[in-house]
Amino acid sequence: MAPPMTAAQFAQALRAEGVTVVEVGDWEHHNRNHAGPWGPVHGVMIHHTVTRGLAATVDICRRGHSALPGPLCHGVITKDGRVHLVGYGRANHAGLGDDDVLRAVIDERPLPADNEHSVDGNRHFYGFECENWGDGEDPWPAAQLLAIEKVSAAICRHHGWSARSVIGHLEWQPGKVDPRGVGMAYMRGRVADRLEGTAPGPSLPAPSRPSVSLSKLIKAAKTDPTKSGTPVSYKGVRTVEAALVDAGLLAKPRVDGHWGTATVTAYAEWQKRCGYSGAGADGIPGTASLKKLGDRYGFSVVA
Template identity: 45%
Template sequence: MATPMTPAQWRAVLTAEGVKYTEYQGWTTRGRDAATGKAFGPVHGVLNHHTAGSNSLHAVAVGGAPNLPAPLAHTFLPKSGVAVLVSCHRANHAGLAAANVYAAIVAEKTLPKQDKSKTVDGNDCLYGIETENLGNGKDVYTRAQYDAWVRWNAAICRHHGWSAGSIAGHLETSIEGKVDPRGPVEGYGDRGRFEFTMKQLRADVDERLKHPASWSPGATTPYTVARGDTLWSIAASKLGDGNRWKEIAELNSLKDADAITPGQKLKLPRK
């Protein structure tokens, strides 16, 4: 259980995580709380969508869809990878979610197949992002777009102390047969083209959460351990900050910080 982020917190966590963003006019007050009489929060997770269209910012922010008033998410993510904040209040993005899946999100456990007999209103308690893609299985998510997508999810999880188990796709929660998000991804970090799956997104968010918010995927350089090296001395000489030895240890899965030997190959984070 967590209190929804304030505008100031949104700005802070996205900036720290390296998400480039703009603010749609009125995003700090726009929402469905007053119209529905239902407040947004407490929040328990994050729901991911594709727009199934192009140039969808106006629809997501203020235009809405047939029989579905805007805002349709908290954030719109176009191909450029520059996120647009459209609301920090209740948004029409989740609809009815299978209660058993929702419970798994809250518990950060593996998501089960939807039991459609019991539902919860996901708009009450889930953050939502609409990522621009036609959803036809051919339209490609750009490298910048996917990188921002991972960072956006990680920023929320990091702020609330959640794991990647707190994020889901609409296809995993919906009792209406939603298929989003899906489609090919241009690449991510050192990875080339691949097919989007929520399993992969969760893995990439999980990996990101193991590092400082300033970390970038694939941003490593090789280093060969010299005689007399310690992780502290390597961090001080190569990264300019001896306190970053913990990043080196985590990046190389070193349980014992002193267990390095001359000639050993290490990966160093970007300076």
């Protein structure tokens, strides 16, 4: 059980990790503590804002809106990689989520599918909103991704948590898709690499991205649907399936490493997004569509 950091400790931890911090107004005392408890804390949750523009994004995350008063997070990560602190304490960012997911975060084990709205996440998670339209098309600049990595590692480092304590909103609450365009397995890999470094700071080497084999994926896509059960022909299938989940095309329980009919259908929809139709959108990965998926959701493609 971990008590939350003080506001001063929070800002200090972020700066020690090399984060560019912008303090907005009286952020240290701006919270929703009167509406419920804050803590114990168990993890870090990443969101996207569905907004455009730095000033407007920071303002709405600080003030909130008529249906949901602010602060809507603790920090706003803008596209330039700066982290704007808008509140500290209980914040309206996580809402109700799955108790099985919370237990997995506490135990630092793989996450189950989220299928319940039963636990108050505002109490237990540090929250960061990221400036992004959330349509799967708005880019995630390298500076912004690095800031997500750094804030997550800073908090995990302070509490002695592993990267498994970092989750996306889509992994917590059914129906959520954020942060769309950032594969959370990929981001946890980046956080893990940073935590394993000898010291915090911007000098750490950039973590490598996972890679998948196009030829092995094609073979799995052509043979898996006819196999009984859900045998795993190629473990790289999971990487692509996770990306299809992030793209909003595949249900998370279908991430099983088996390129079955659900994955075929989801990939065909991705091919249509890429401009293909007819036989060109058959659910069998091709070079161009797969590289586009990898560029957007954090993996590389080899032959």
